[in-house]
Amino acid sequence: MKKITLLFILCLTITSQSYSQSKFGEKKTIADLRGYNISGEIEGLQDTSVMLAYYFGGKQYATDTTKVVGGKFSFIGEKELQGGMYLVVLSNQQYFDIIVSEQHFSFSTKLDDLIGNMSFKNTKENPPFYEYLNFITEMQKEVTPVRQQMETAEGDAKKALQEKATAIDSKVKKFRSDFMKNNADKFFTKIVIATTEIEIPESPLDSTGNPDKTFPYRFYKKHFWDNIDFSDERMLRTPIFYNKMDQYLDKLTAKHPDSINVSADVLVELSKANSEIFQYVVSYITSTYERSKIMGMDAVFVHMVENYYITNQCDWVDSTQLVKIADRAQKIAPNLIGRKASEFLDFYGRPFMKDTLEKLHTLQEINADYTALIFYGPTCGHCKKEIPKVKHDVDSLIAAGHNIETFAVATEFDKTEWKKFINNQKIGDWTNVADINHDEEGNPVASSDWRDKYDIYSTPVIYLLDKDKKIIAKRITHTQIVEIISRLEGN
Secondary structure, three states: OHHHHHHHHHHHOOOOOOOEEOOOOOOOOOOOOOOEEEEEEEEOOOOOEEEEEEEEOOEEEEEEEEEOEOOEEEEEEOOOOOOEEEEEEOOOOOEEEEEEOOOEEEEEEEOOEOOOOOEEEOOOOHHHHHHHHHHHHHHHHHHHHHHHHHOOOOHHHHHHHHHHHHHHHHHHHHHHHHHHHHOOOOHHHHHHHHOOOOOOOOOOEOOOOOEOOOHHHHHHHHOOOOOOOOOOHHHHHOHHHHHHHHHHHHHOOOOOHHHHHHHHHHHHHHHOOOHHHHHHHHHHHHHHHHOOOOOOOHHHHHHHHHHHHOOOOOOOOOHHHHHHHHHHHHHHHHHOOOOEOOOOEOOOOOEOOEOOOOOEOOHHHOOOOEEEEEEEOOOOHHHHHHHHHHHHHHHHHHHOOOOEEEEEEEOOOOHHHHHHHHHHHOOOOOEEEEOOOEOOOOOEOOOOOHHHHOOOOOOOEEEEEOOOOEEEEEOOOHHHHHHHHHHHOOO
């Protein structure tokens, strides 16, 4: 019976729901059959305005709005609507769904029961859609009191209620099966199929002779997309596709970039069946993981750029955008979690970072289990507040017996301000360095692209490195230094 409830929620909810609006337009009129013309009549609806919206990417977007006169209205436009599931949104934010495949059709209903009173003309898609909705509605009415009674029933009474619920469930399954056979050519049938749960067979025995406990998960994930038609771009404009994609990447995939990269590749490969779906999937995954707040997920962004963008598979991206995307990935790639931190070497491979006495220093000379690599600006107000906190927490770790040293890089160079900062913050025991090279006229010059390699566009920035100078964490707070080391040390 969960299937009934699920589909009921997905397709039937007629309650207040927020929606986002992409545009409002003045009403257009056309004299021929170009574009679209969807007319409606709702008995009991006051003269107001109604909106036509569509599903996309987990949200709803308005595509047209029109006036209601005497309960009647028409959505008219010169350009055909993209196919999919749309919403007719009333002024009180009630709404109902319609299927847009045909561009010219009409419907009528009553305000007191929008679904139950719905009838259509000149559309083959919507009558079976509403036949399905009305059946599910009736089944929901039947099963709800049965399930409520089962919560308190006992013995034979509970058994009888379970049998009744099972009978309703069987009735629903048969209806679904017959519906899909009789409406195999309808778009809504694809939606019904997409909401059909994957049936997991009995688990095989593992090497110990016991049922393999991991089999259900592995089978379910492997067959997760079996019921989705990737060749039909209309699936994008339903509540189904985005929700399944989000479940696949967020719920069924371990939150580790390597695992997500594997799942992303599977999904992208399937999406190649349709250019519009391919564009959406690639764009969504790339932008989602570039913006992810989970540390290390930028590796997924780099993976997508390296495998799909710079391999000339994303023809919807113009050359200017592509350069920006590729440049961003190039800056992130050197400092991904698990990679060895870039050494501070100039364009000729020579060390260049110097302390206040102009002595050269490198990361590799730090001999410690952990290195706190910190970038700060001596005149940065935020740095003046945060660096003392970093100092306190690092000193606390040292006092607790942890082997950690700090390599601090000043991102701006004024020797007087730099020395003042070191003294005021009492960080003289750190390895404090800066790129202090100047040209013949005394102007500071960049000795390497270290800012790009460490993606330094603001300060302070803190990296945590292991004994081999591999990046454990990046862009962390002073408290996270303590938390991460304590977790790694088992404290």
